[in-house]
Amino acid sequence: xxxxxxxxxxxxxxxxxxxxxxxxxxxxxxxxxxVHSSWEPIVVVDDGDEVTVFFGKFTHxxxxxxxxxxxxxxxxxxxxxxxxxxxxxxxxxxxxxxxxWGYFGVGGLRAYGSQGFLSKLVFGENGRLWSGxxxx
Numbered sequence: 425x426x427x428x429x430x431x432x433x434x435x436x437x438x439x440x441x442x443x444x445x446x447x448x449x450x451x452x453x454x455x456x457x458x459v460h461s462s463w464e465p466i467v468v469v470d471d472g473d474e475v476t477v478f479f480g481k482f483t484h485x486x487x488x489x490x491x492x493x494x495x496x497x498x499x500x501x502x503x504x505x506x507x508x509x510x511x512x513x514x515x516x517x518x519x520x521x522x523x524x525w526g527y528f529g530v531g532g533l534r535a536y537g538s539q540g541f542l543s544k545l546v547f548g549e550n551g552r553l554w555s556g557x558x559x560x
Contacts, residue, residue, distance in 0.1 A: 426500045427453050427470040433504035434468070437512065456511075460556025463521075466514075468507065475507050482521035482552065483531035485510065520551035 430453050431445055442457040453475070456466040464480035473495050474488030487506045489499045513519040514533070523531030536553065 429500040430475055430504040430507055433508045437508045462552055462556045475503055477507060479521050482523045514554050517553040517555050520553050522551045
């Protein structure tokens with residue numbers, strides 16, 4: 425039930441983007457082509473009761489509803505909204521992706537410009553916006 429609802433939400437919200445919905449792997453809901461060479465594709469995967477989004481080589485995020493044991497249509501719609509909302513922030517360069525493989529594989533997404541002094545000192549300024557622009 426989750427994959428068709430997420431697929432529909434992505435088609436509705438991002439109709440003008442280069443998104444493939446026909447992967448050979450049935451668990452792949454969508455593959456989003458990068459707009460800059462510093463990124464790899466974003467891959468949206470159906471993990472049964474949650475969706476995992478792989479943000480290129482930077483990180484991955486799990487989207488699910490951990491308050492409900494049962495995956496209902498309303499829960500699936502809520503997960504689809506969460507995925508689409510996060511992707512909207514990424515595509516608008518409001519969120520930067522980062523990773524620090526030298527530091528135990530630490531990576532993630534953070535609000536653009538939110539990296540603090542200590543983080544810059546320890547991990548370096550390594551955020552990357554979807555547009556490909558360095559975020560520092």
